Amino acid sequence: MTERPLTQNIRADGASTFLADYEANGGYSGLRKAVSSMTPESCLDEVKNSRLRGRGGAGFPTGMKWSFVPMGEKAGPGHKYLIANADEMEPGTFKDRLILEQDPHQLLEGMMLAAFTIQADIAYVFLRGEYVLAAERLMQAIAECYEAGYLGDNILGSGYSLHLHLHRSAGRYICGEETALINALEGKRANPRPKPPFPQVAGLWGRPSIVNNVETLCNITHIITHGADWFQTLGRGEDSGTKLFGASGNVKNPGVWELPMGTPVREILEDHAGGMRDGYQLRGFLPGGGSTDFLVEQHLDLAMDYDVIGKAGSRMGTGTMIVLDDRNCPLGMVRNLSRFFAHESCGFCTPCRDGIPWVVQLLDRFEQGQATEDDIALLEEKAAFIGGIGNTHCALAPGAMEPVNSALKYFREDFERHITAGGCTYNGAAGRH
Amino acid sequence: MSDVIATLSPEEISEIEHEIALIPRRDGAAIDALLIVQKHRGWVSDESLRAIARLLEMSAEELDGIATFYNLIFRKPVGEQVILLCDSVSCWLRGCEQVKARLSERLGIGYGETTADGRYTLLPVPCLGACDRAPVMMVGDELHTHLDETDLSVLSPEGAAS
Numbered sequence: 001m002t003e004r005p006l007t008q009n010i011r012a013d014g015a016s017t018f019l020a021d022y023e024a025n026g027g028y029s030g031l032r033k034a035v036s037s038m039t040p041e042s043c044l045d046e047v048k049n050s051r052l053r054g055r056g057g058a059g060f061p062t063g064m065k066w067s068f069v070p071m072g073e074k075a076g077p078g079h080k081y082l083i084a085n086a087d088e089m090e091p092g093t094f095k096d097r098l099i100l101e102q103d104p105h106q107l108l109e110g111m112m113l114a115a116f117t118i119q120a121d122i123a124y125v126f127l128r129g130e131y132v133l134a135a136e137r138l139m140q141a142i143a144e145c146y147e148a149g150y151l152g153d154n155i156l157g158s159g160y161s162l163h164l165h166l167h168r169s170a171g172r173y174i175c176g177e178e179t180a181l182i183n184a185l186e187g188k189r190a191n192p193r194p195k196p197p198f199p200q201v202a203g204l205w206g207r208p209s210i211v212n213n214v215e216t217l218c219n220i221t222h223i224i225t226h227g228a229d230w231f232q233t234l235g236r237g238e239d240s241g242t243k244l245f246g247a248s249g250n251v252k253n254p255g256v257w258e259l260p261m262g263t264p265v266r267e268i269l270e271d272h273a274g275g276m277r278d279g280y281q282l283r284g285f286l287p288g289g290g291s292t293d294f295l296v297e298q299h300l301d302l303a304m305d306y307d308v309i310g311k312a313g314s315r316m317g318t319g320t321m322i323v324l325d326d327r328n329c330p331l332g333m334v335r336n337l338s339r340f341f342a343h344e345s346c347g348f349c350t351p352c353r354d355g356i357p358w359v360v361q362l363l364d365r366f367e368q369g370q371a372t373e374d375d376i377a378l379l380e381e382k383a384a385f386i387g388g389i390g391n392t393h394c395a396l397a398p399g400a401m402e403p404v405n406s407a408l409k410y411f412r413e414d415f416e417r418h419i420t421a422g423g424c425t426y427n428g429a430a431g432r433h
Numbered sequence: 434m435s436d437v438i439a440t441l442s443p444e445e446i447s448e449i450e451h452e453i454a455l456i457p458r459r460d461g462a463a464i465d466a467l468l469i470v471q472k473h474r475g476w477v478s479d480e481s482l483r484a485i486a487r488l489l490e491m492s493a494e495e496l497d498g499i500a501t502f503y504n505l506i507f508r509k510p511v512g513e514q515v516i517l518l519c520d521s522v523s524c525w526l527r528g529c530e531q532v533k534a535r536l537s538e539r540l541g542i543g544y545g546e547t548t549a550d551g552r553y554t555l556l557p558v559p560c561l562g563a564c565d566r567a568p569v570m571m572v573g574d575e576l577h578t579h580l581d582e583t584d585l586s587v588l589s590p591e592g593a594a595s
Contacts, residue, residue, distance in 0.1 A: 091521040091560040129468075129505045130517065130561055132574040165455065170464050170503035173559055187456075187463035189502040205457050248523040248564035255565045290522055290560070320564070328526050336525045340559060346502075 003234060005222040006215070006242060007258040009103040016137045019144040022105040028150060030225035031112050035158035038224070040071065043117040047220065049228035051240045056085055056176070056213030057288065057317045058395075059306040062220075068200035069118040069208045079122050081209040082115035084217055085181060086127040086134070089173040091290030091340055092322035095244035095256050096214040100127070100134035103218075104141035108164070110217035112150065113224050115162050118210055123164040126181055126211075129171045138166055173344035177394045178211035179203075180346065191348045192394035215244055237262025237303040245304060247273035249323035250280045256320065262308075266300040269323065280325040284410055288317020290337045291399025293406035294324070313406070329426035330411035331418060334403050335363040341400035352397035355386035359404060366415060369423030376415055380408055440484045445473055449488060460491040463499050467506050476507040504558065511554040512547045517571040520557040523564035531582040532568050533557075539585055553588070 002008045009017040009025055022028070034043055048063030069080065084107060088096040099107055107125070115123050127135055142164055145151040153161040172190050174180045179193035182204050203209025219241055223231050232240040239261035245268050246256035252274030259268065265287070269275065276282055284296040287304070293314035295302075302308050309316045324333055342356040362379045365371040385391065387401030408415065418424060438446065448469045452462040466485045471477055477485075477500055486493040500506045507515075518536065520529055540548050540555060547554045553572075563569045566578035577587045 088562045089559055092523045092564050093560070094562045094564045097562045128562070130558065130571060132571075133576070167465075168468070169505075170468060171505035171559075172503055184464065186458075187461040187465070187499070189499055205461075246565065248567060249526045254567070322522055322526070322564070324526070333522060333526065336520075336522050340521055344559060 003260075004242060004258045005226075005234075006099070006106070006218055006244060007103075009106065010098065011102065014102065016101060016140075017103050017105065018141065019105060019148060022103070026225070027105055028109055030221050031109055031116075031150060032156060034113055034116050034224055035156055035160055040117050040119055043113065043224060046223055046228050047117065050219075050223045050231040051228075052216065052219050052223060052231070053239060053306055054213055055215035055219070055243065055319070057090065057291075057315070059316055062212065062216055065200065065212075066114070066118055066210060068198065069210060070201065071119060075119075075208055078207050079205070080118060080120040080207060081204045082111055082118060082120040082123040083178075083181065083185070083204070083209060083211045084111050084123070084125045084214055085176060085178065085211050086125050086131070086214050087169055087176045087181065088131070088214070089128055089176055089344075090318050090320075091337060092248055092286065093246075093289045093318040093320045094248070095246055095318060095320055097131065097134065098244065098256055099214055099218055100131060101137055104134075104138045105145075106218045106221055107138075107214055108141055108145055108150075110220040111164065112155075112162060113220045114210065114212060114217055116160060118208070120208075120210070121161055121163065123162060124185060125164070125166045126175070126185065127166060127168050128175075129169050135166065135168055142166065172346070173340075174346045174394070174396060177396065180394070181211055182209065189346070191346045192396075194393055235261035235305075238305045238307060243304065243319050245272075246320035247323055248320070249285075250277045250325040250327070251275065251323050252277050259304075262303040262305045264301055264303055265295075265321075268304065268321065269300070273323075276323075276325060280327055283324045283326050283328075283330065285324060286317075286322040286403060287314050288319050288321070290322065290340065291315075291395075291402055292317040293402040294330075294410050295406075296410050315402070327426065329424050330407050330414050331363060331366050332424065332426065334407045335360065335367060337403050338363060338400065341396065345396060349392040349394075349397065351386045351388075351391045352400075355382060356397065356400055358382055359386065359401075366418040367424050369418070369421070371415075371419050373419065375419075376408070379404070379415075383408070438484050438488050440480050441470065441488065442473065445470055446488065449485070453489075460489045460495075463489060463491065463496055464503065464506075467496075467500050467503075471506060476510050482508075510547070512552050514552065514573040515554045515556060515571075517556055517558035517561070519559075519561040519563075519567070519569050521560035523560070524568040527567040528582065529568040529580075532570075532580045532585075535582040536585060536588075539588070 052062045053059045175190045177192045180190040184190040199209045248254045284294040286292045338360045345352045347353045383401045383404045387398045449466045452465040483493045486496040568580040569578045
């Protein structure tokens with residue numbers, strides 16, 4: 001059994017693994033096992049026992065999430081839905097693209113197993129519109145599955161039926177939030193819904209629905225195939241399984257690698273990313289995408305486990321790190337991120353719609369040399385309010401404020417210098433100077 | 434009503450009806466319908482919008498609220514190819530602002546504008562999910578990586594992506 005299940009079919013030439021090769025490497029044995037010798041209950045137990053946590057950013061235990069779906073007669077009449085969240089738009093995140101383009105069947109098998117567990121009869125892949133190559137390859141893989149009898153009515157003679165569709169998004173970051181995604185699937189503006197009710201009970205078209213990240217669903221394939229006990233042995237620390245970790249920015253070898261949960265940050269940034277490019281020093285890093293708090297050099301020996309990174313004041317997020325170097329301005333980086341979040345706010349909640357542009361304006365004042373000491377206090381006040389849990393429907397605004405708050409903590413002297421020097425002293429713009 | 438809908442081609446109507454058949458409500462196909470019409474016409478005009486709204490049995494105003502919400506639905510004409518230049522954080526760290534400046538200089542347009550010959554429209558796009566190959570952009574359906582502000586030969590004289 002492989003120690004790198006998620007990337008076992010990833011080929012060096014970037015070509016996709018389609019059905020024949022996927023099956024030759026053991027593919028769809030998990031599905032065969034589930035529909036022939038397991039029940040939805042035993043599948044759910046396996047996922048719970050694996051201690052798999054969601055790989056999309058929030059880290060919620062997957063088995064627990066599924067356990068809220070009403071089963072049997074309790075579900076009432078009508079469909080149940082399983083949705084793969086392939087709307088990869090978190091800044092600095094490029095892990096799901098790898099699977100979607102190069103091993104689409106791994107995702108499809110995971111979706112089938114998840115759907116079987118909650119007894120969903122309709123599944124969607126919600127794919128961001130710009131992933132054109134992924135769409136082509138998924139379409140081919142889905143067609144192969146219908147042809148082979150892995151999708152459709154009475155799958156493998158089991159009596160279980162599942163129909164799967166590809167939805168290509170028209171593009172908004174907020175579609176990655178599961179209730180916003182559901183609104184987008186219903187053809188509406190992607191405003192997040194208030195919770196409760198949770199999607200497990202009342203999701204797509206008011207019916208029980210599960211939304212899981214691509215990487216989360218891929219893990220299901222291997223948990224059902226090889227078992228929860230095996231899955232637990234893959235992690236190096238507190239958490240089980242492997243993770244697609246990545247690094248971008250001015251490191252020597254940016255990329256994405258499947259490594260055990262609990263791999264130390266230093267190992268990822270030095271051994272795999274090759275350290276900083278010549279002439280660049282590490283200033284800090286966002287451990288898991290644009291909506292996670294900065295960590296700095298003192299955190300390099302932390303293990304990439306959910307609670308370890310959480311205790312250090314940040315979040316595992318998507319596990320793809322964005323590295324800040326000493327030649328790019330921390331305020332500039334935060335301003336870039338804040339502009340992104342301001343643009344991508346759905347506009348429903350006032351702190352998010354009006355507050356994040358206010359933060360951008362304040363950061364503009366620093367950049368332009370117009371800021372005073374009072375502006376640091378004002379920025380802190382606004383960031384605390386906008387980021388306050390419960391002030392907005394969803395986690396976009398709190399996420400947006402994580403890099404702002406942590407930059408104020410770790411790069412305070414840069415804010416001060418923008419005031420005393422009358423603007424930015426980092427050679428103007430970012431880039432390869 | 435049939436006159437309004439007649440502004441849509443039989444092919445467009447057939448593709449939209451296919452989407453409607455999969456879901457419980459006609460207006461639930463709003464986003465798919467907008468994308469289908471855009472695929473055929475390049476953008477969604479007021480006339481197209483009204484026709485889609487009638488076909489989906491919803492108000493044009495509500496449909497426009499949906500159309501204008503999404504980044505990839507164009508309510509203005511665009512060039513033969515849309516350039517989506519990633520301006521998010523990893524590309525910023527690797528010099529996308531310099532690429533943008535050089536691209537604007539070369540094409541003579543800023544964000545939201547189309548070249549005089551109608552060939553290209555330039556738009557910023559949120560993180561394209563290719564951060565290990567930053568800076569990146571899409572030209573039409575093609576992803577272009579490791580952009581260098583001194584060499585934008587991906588924009589060939591014929592207007593086709595290399």
